[in-house]
Amino acid sequence: MAGFSDDIPFFDDDDATPVPAKSQGGGGLAARAMAARKPSGNMPDYLAGLNPEQRLAVETTEGPVLVLAGAGTGKTRVLTTRIAHILSTNRAYPSQILAVTFTNKAAREMKTRIGHFVGEAIEGMPWLGTFHSIGVKMLRRHAELAGLKSGFTILDTDDVIRLLKQIIQAEGLDDKRWPARQFANMIDSWKNKAQGPKDISEGDARAFGNGKGRELYYAYQARLQTLNACDFGDLLLHPIRIFRENPDVLREYHQKFRYILVDEYQDTNVAQYMWLRLLAQRPGGERPNVCCVGDDDQSIYGWRGAEVDNILRFEKDFSNATVIKLERNYRSTAHILGAAAHLIAHNEGRLGKTLFTDHPNPDDGLVQVHAAWDSEEEARAIGEEIEQYQRKGHNLNDMAILVRASFQMREFEDRFVTLGLNYRVIGGPRFYERQEIRDAMAYFRVVAQGADDLAFERIINVPKRGLGEATIRQVHDAARARNTPMLQAAAELAESDELKPKARASLRQVSANFHRWQELLENTPHTELAEMILDESGYTDMWKNDKSAEAPGRLDNLKELIRSMEEYESLRSFLEHVALVMDAEQQEDLDAVSIMTLHSAKGLEFETVFLPGWEEGLFPHQRALDEGGRSGLEEERRLAYVGLTRAKKNLHLWFVSNRRIHGLWQSTIPSRFIDELPEAHVEVAEGGGNSYGGYGVGDRRNPYGSSRFDKVESFSNTYATPGWQRAQKNKTEATSRNWGNRSGHAVERIGYGEVDSGFGAGRGSVKPRTIEGELVAKSVASAPSPFSVGDRVFHIKFGNGNISNIEGNKLTVDFDKAGQKRVLDSFVQPA
């Protein structure tokens, strides 16, 4: 693992200027990259496969460059080739290139790819990493300028919340009324905007804790200082302050970094932007060699403080910038690109790119839109489609399900478990966030950093040692009173008479243990020490004695933890790595379907992509609409665009009519994004297609099946809309073709029919241009809604209610029991 180990000399090649191209350069990477050139001809190998725009982006090494790279246009390739080019032409040494990515995954991938160009000596790129990892590296170097000691700890969200809870309580506030979690989010967003306690607006300051927001923020920062700790935001804010207050330090970095590259520029927030600008902008009008690569259409982290405007500002901040657009897409079929382009064109304020492909293929299929009755059926049908692809020889590794919200994953997991289909959840609950891992890490942290009170508090009574709330409080107070770490206070308390004998003995034992481990720290192999700590503390035994079902798994995880420590040279470097890289690497050797959120899918590609849950309220997410207004909607649309452009060949969209949210059934209507897809590239998958089946023989029965069927049957007799007729038709086809008249199956079919028809009915004035229009044309000539405001209607799930508004086929109904809902007219009948 190429972590940022401390043994890399800081200003190694500082004053050296590599010999410019042509003449043979010094040894190391550059020489190896030179060797990668073709023996004959002038063009180096690595440039050969690039298209003209890509090549321009690679070869324009001097001055500011903004690369607007659409999805699948070879963005990463440009970045890595550019670095290879800089190295091989001896423009800079590896250590003089600052390359910043947004995620650890991207950093890793760049390292690997550069490794291919220049040999395996990747550690020669010490300044390639995420904003945060590079920020830490700088901060460790200059910690004292931020009032910290170099060994400071990095707190994760969990630590921060526990700390804030203490602070809120200490301020005499009710921590139920003023949740620490919420305040942590507020602080995070302030820090994303590079605002310290003194900078936040009066309104923000008053919004929390009875107007004590600012005081709490101050108290929090003060507490971090005494704990010798940082949160994530500080990893950037401290360096920014250091640069501003110490021009000499900044100058050193200016001299050091000859080339700066930034990936995913559209995702940078204000703090990152300021950090970057400080490093890039040179005094005296010198043009910095800064290259930012991004795609405004893929900006999906606005909620986390990302500013798309940073892209727009680039040309203002860096005069005479070269702007290069990459629009030639190598990933997707023309239909997929067409669908994505049409969708994203609904956004305003874009820089305006249009993806195109050089290789249109007439055999490519259209984008498919499917409907299902509920999320359970959605999961079942997608599972069957996946099995079909599999039977046709596709690898599961080439397929992915991308969801809007992680709760959607569960249904797929359940289904795939029963099917015995391999799957892999990406970005789910993370290894390092598991309780046992965090406990173990807390032990290690206290050993490595005795002042880490948060870690100490976490495990002081884990496993149970008879040190309850009262004792902990006492230790805590003693530490605060004497201004010492809790571990030290505990040791002192244990020697005094202030505690009951039992607690005293226990406390004495704990602090003696930690003392012993700390003394072993320098001279014991760290994995050995780690094992010793977990054994002697009784932590391993705690899980061995635990009879719950998860206990063996937790023990396995602990073993895995120790094993993963072997890759690091010390306990400290391991702790640092974990703080920054919360994800554990996935094993790729298994053939499995990937399940992940749309956010974590950015940057990935799959041959076949399923996008379930395209319903109003879920996607676009209601909260994005409520809190973000139009810009919130546009970000959701960009998220949809990201989803569509992940697919290389096959793309399936799904929506359902009923979804259970918070345990309550909600009737849902199709996402407006489906309406925004172009007819030419999209088709509606028919319910009767071979991709849906009912229940296989011996399958578990749908628990809702029978009752739903009964109700549907009963109202079918009186219902006579076109939609219903269509449903009937489908039902008959299905029943006769497949498993006869098994009720459960027929019910599923009805679901399809209803959705399709309801979707399309009404809105008589619109030409059938969109998917919706197509459905209208397919089902029946459009008919006006058979209802009028005030009608009393019955709905399968919600019962009776009165119609309060009608928009085309979408009714707003005040249900007697379920409250106001928006439903499709085909789902209700006159009461």
Added chain:
DNA sequence: GATATACTAATTTTT
């Protein structure tokens, strides 16, 4: 001080 039960709340995305 530990455990069990009851209740509540909150349900997006994450470096």
Added chain:
DNA sequence: TTAGTATATC
């Protein structure tokens, strides 16, 4: 629905 927290009880 579930997960996480607060309270009551042993």
